[in-house]
Amino acid sequence: MSEDIKDKTIRIGTRGSKLALWQAEETAAKLQAAGFKTELVIISTKGDQVLDKSLDKIGSKGVFTEELEVSLREGQVEIAVHSAKDVQSSIPADLELVAFMEREQVNDVLVSFDPDFKLEPESNAIIGTSSTRRKALLKKYYPNISTAESRGNLQTRLRKLEEKQFDALMLAYAGVYRMGYDNLIVHTFPEGQFVPAAGQGSVAIECARNLEPELKKALKQALNHTNTHVCLLAERAFLRTMEGGCSIPSFALATLTEEGISITGGIVSLDGKTLLQETLEGPTVTAEEMGEELANIILNQGGDEILRSIKSERDE
Ligand SMILES: NCc1[nH]cc(CCC(=O)O)c1CC(=O)O
Numbered sequence: 001m002s003e004d005i006k007d008k009t010i011r012i013g014t015r016g017s018k019l020a021l022w023q024a025e026e027t028a029a030k031l032q033a034a035g036f037k038t039e040l041v042i043i044s045t046k047g048d049q050v051l052d053k054s055l056d057k058i059g060s061k062g063v064f065t066e067e068l069e070v071s072l073r074e075g076q077v078e079i080a081v082h083s084a085k086d087v088q089s090s091i092p093a094d095l096e097l098v099a100f101m102e103r104e105q106v107n108d109v110l111v112s113f114d115p116d117f118k119l120e121p122e123s124n125a126i127i128g129t130s131s132t133r134r135k136a137l138l139k140k141y142y143p144n145i146s147t148a149e150s151r152g153n154l155q156t157r158l159r160k161l162e163e164k165q166f167d168a169l170m171l172a173y174a175g176v177y178r179m180g181y182d183n184l185i186v187h188t189f190p191e192g193q194f195v196p197a198a199g200q201g202s203v204a205i206e207c208a209r210n211l212e213p214e215l216k217k218a219l220k221q222a223l224n225h226t227n228t229h230v231c232l233l234a235e236r237a238f239l240r241t242m243e244g245g246c247s248i249p250s251f252a253l254a255t256l257t258e259e260g261i262s263i264t265g266g267i268v269s270l271d272g273k274t275l276l277q278e279t280l281e282g283p284t285v286t287a288e289e290m291g292e293e294l295a296n297i298i299l300n301q302g303g304d305e306i307l308r309s310i311k312s313e314r315d316e
Pocket residue numbers: 083084085086170171172173174175199200201202203
């Protein structure tokens with residue numbers, strides 16, 4: 001790496017939530033280890049500001065990313081750090097995802113302040129979640145459970161849990177673990193049944209497409225995790241082909257196998273009654289094609305119907 005690039009301070013755009021800051025600091029540490037100076041620039045997004053509406057009502061695109069993308073365009077920051085799950089499936093043409101950082105364990109979990117909380121098949125507990133995917137999968141596998149909205153950052157949600165607005169809170173293990181709340185985990189959902197949202201557990205790094213090529217290359221080298229990257233390419237291709245957005249109960253998880261890559265994905269109707277889920281395996285070089293193919297299989301099996309009915313319900 002040439003000296004002038006190393007001398008440059010990388011300004012890192014991030015949301016201000018504790019999890020976002022953890023992710024940004026992890027990014028900064030990796031960049032510093034590679035010889036860069038770094039600076040965090042905290043930027044608030046619509047998803048942080050509007051807390052009285054569920055995400056699918058705010059609008060599906062870029063709720064947690066838009067303001068960060070503006071700051072990339074305006075040159076206030078060199079990179080923006082996002083939870084990969086929050087990044088829309090197609091990003092604007094003047095921006096690009098330059099790296100995906102090493103993925104954490106992907107499962108959804110339940111956290112509770114009651115260490116004896118048990119999720120029985122007939123459980124009629126109230127579970128806090130605002131995710132359409134989690135709500136629909138809970139309906140499918142735990143029909144007696146009810147759910148309650150729990151928007152806000154992790155700390156806000158834990159306060160609602162403490163106030164007993166629900167019996168347990170359903171979250172991504174990655175965020176719970178990274179915040180140091182894993183001692184509250186009372187249930188881990190198997191990832192084959194509660195398949196995570198595309199990108200869950202990984203951190204995506206975005207930059208302007210016209211950033212100096214040498215700098216881009218150095219950023220990729222310092223931050224990208226190759227195995228995570230190939231899995232995320234498959235999952236994001238699935239998401240793009242489904243044209244889902246974050247408010248659609250679709251899911252996709254790719255993992256590397258001895259021979260190549262395996263991707264499981266699908267969609268579940270909001271009432272939990274129809275679940276479409278398939279798995280494809282193939283060589284890693286076809287990761288994106290496999291994601292697309294899987295989405296087309298799901299759409300043809302009736303996924304298009306599920307999408308249409310969700311969209312028409314929302315537009316009413
Ligand atoms: N939309 C919120 C969001 N975006 C990323 C995570 C968790 C951390 C991750 O998946 O990397 C969460 C919270 C949650 O789902 O519990």
